[in-house]
Amino acid sequence: MHHHDHHDHDALPDNRRRLLAALLLTGGFMVVEAVGGWLAGSLALIADAAHMLTDTASLLLAWLAFRITDRPADRKRTFGYHRFPVLAAFVNGLALLLIVGWIAFEAIGRLLEPTPVMGGTMLAIAVVGLLVNIVAFALLHGGSRDNLNMRGAAVHVLGDLLGSVGAILAAGVILVTGWTPIDPILSLLVALLVLRAAWFVLREATHVLLEGAPPGVDPHEIERVLPTAVEGLIDVHHIHAWSLSGERPMMSLHARADGAVAHDALVARIKAVLLERFGVEHVTLQIEYGEGCVDHQDRDAGRGGSELDEGPAKG
Structure with a gap:
């Protein structure tokens, strides 16, 4: 684990650029997907936007780990700023739990009382989301293989990519059969993924803080x-x-x-x-x-x- 220090130091600027590009892509489309899901009446798209929020936060923390934690220690912070990403991750995990609760509440309501979903709009947004995630994953996968920040961020974006595939399948079902309950069902499945991610983030951050x-x-x-x-x-x-x-x-x-x-x-x-x-x-x-x-x-x-x-x- 200590034989690549010089190589990682040389790769830092490239890693930062790749992370920033992936962060802007993922965060930007997260907003588009949330708004599009609201307009299309698709809870699945909104849930996938919440999933993208977890990955946007992960990318942001990885980028902050490159930027803020390099600041030198001072008299008040003798260990420097290495804990900043951990604190941000803990807050992010708590926010995700609230989002999961809201998605689950909405999904149960829609299963009891189905609402119309614009399958065409949902499909178009999901396809664009898939393309965005493919580009973001390619950016991160092309970075340093030895850096844990880059590898972790790539795994998160891969999860987003799979979420987009699920949204495409759900939109296809709605367009072909008109069966709208697939939308809240998929949103619950995505919410479980978000819950899992939030749990791991909270558990790891709490462990470090304790x-x-x-x-x-x-x-x-x-x-x-x-x-x-x-x-x-x-x-x-x-x-x-x-x-x-x-x-x-x-x-x-x-x-x-x-x-x-x-x-x-x-x-x-x-x-x-x-x-x-x-x-x-x-x-x-x-x-x-x-x-x-x-x-x-x-x-x-x-x-x-x-x-x-x-x-x-x-x-």
Whole structure:
């Protein structure tokens, strides 16, 4: 995960341009689809516009991740702005839940009392939406394959593309058979996709905001691995792992050593193992010598376990 840093740095301007173009395409057509769905009386188009809103927000967050998070840290924000996209994602997820509730309410009402739907208008808008999503997906797919922002944004746009295909099929059914309940039925299916996306966004954003351990970083595994991989290390404890964003894991820990290894060499080796085995580059270490932790002299000497419920949250 660390062998493409130079390549990604060189690709950043191109990635930003591609993301911005896809964002403008998706966001612009989202508005067109919402207005068109309202004029055509198609709840399915409005629901698909809500689905496009999730992807517009994802593209915007990815673009902001390139722009805002590069701002330097200052005295008030010592970790910089890496949490900004996470906060925006959390708010976006809450808004999506409200939209899903409204779509479900409207869909049930239309199933009980069917309303006319302009199948021709619905079909035309859905076809244009399909073309827009194809262009947006091509833009993102042509970007850096190693960048998680670009890959994630492409997956979201692919979901929009499938939603447009569904709207085309529903419009075809209405034009051929006149069976309008297909419109609210499809809107419910799309609402489920939006609900799923909102749930994942809220779950991941909440995990980061609550200082949850990053994926692949298990404190108990670190307790087991480090003493066997680092000469002179007796045990590690007070392990706290969190992330500024989903892609920037950080850690602090106490390491008890026997004093046979030089301090700087010990620190370097611990950091190297954490980077190679767990992908954590930013680590704050407290090296301890002797029988007990200096923060808890009144406790059992040399106790190993991670006291994850203690200490202030970081980040």
